[in-house]
Amino acid sequence: MNLTDKDVREILKLLDESGYDELKIETDSFNITLRQSAGPGAEPVPGSESSGGDAGKRRAETAASPSDTGGDDIRDIYPPLPGTFYRAPSPGAQPFVDVGSPVSEDTVVGLVETMKLMNSVMAGCTGEVIEICQENGAMIEAHDVLLRIREGRA
Numbered sequence: 001m002n003l004t005d006k007d008v009r010e011i012l013k014l015l016d017e018s019g020y021d022e023l024k025i026e027t028d029s030f031n032i033t034l035r036q037s038a039g040p041g042a043e044p045v046p047g048s049e050s051s052g053g054d055a056g057k058r059r060a061e062t063a064a065s066p067s068d069t070g071g072d073d074i075r076d077i078y079p080p081l082p083g084t085f086y087r088a089p090s091p092g093a094q095p096f097v098d099v100g101s102p103v104s105e106d107t108v109v110g111l112v113e114t115m116k117l118m119n120s121v122m123a124g125c126t127g128e129v130i131e132i133c134q135e136n137g138a139m140i141e142a143h144d145v146l147l148r149i150r151e152g153r154a
Contacts, residue, residue: 008115073152075125076145083114085121085146087136097137101129103149110146127151 015023015034023034078087087095087110097109103123110121131148134140 005116008117015020029141048145071129073150074130075127076152077109077124077149078122078149079112079116079140079142079144079146080119081120083112083139084121085113085134085136085140086113087132094142097123097129097132097147099129099132101127103127112140121146123149125151126150 011023011032011034012024025032087097089096089111096111097103097107103109105122105124107121107123109123109129110136112119112121127149129147130150132148133145140146
């Protein structure tokens with residue numbers, strides 16, 4: 001079974017109207033977990049142009065955690081959802097960030113396309129990009145590190 005755009009919009013509407021912060025759906029065909037948060041550092045997750053409705057109100061928190069390899073001032077940035085990672089807003093455009101780019105909490109550092117919806121990946125901290133860990137167009141999972149940021153160097 002493949003989910004259509006209409007199916008995805010209905011699922012997102014369920015989450016918006018539920019009052020819950022997380023929705024898990026498990027079937028024989030797929031498993032999906034959706035989370036929303038209005039906590040500090042959370043940013044809107046833009047949907048596709050055709051998504052309409054309340055999708056623009058949805059918020060996702062980019063996971064930023066201390067890196068196992070770089071100490072307390074290095075942050076690993078993870079995707080909000082599994083999907084295809086894009087470093088630029090469109091083919092042929094300049095990447096959102098490169099190694100050495102300064103970032104703040106609300107800086108978009110990439111996009112993740114999941115079920116035809118584009119989700120912004122935010123830096124989630126202030127600092128400088130020190131490593132890009134994924135290639136443009138890479139299929140990524142929620143546990144994959146997208147890039148690393150050294151905090152405090154913006």
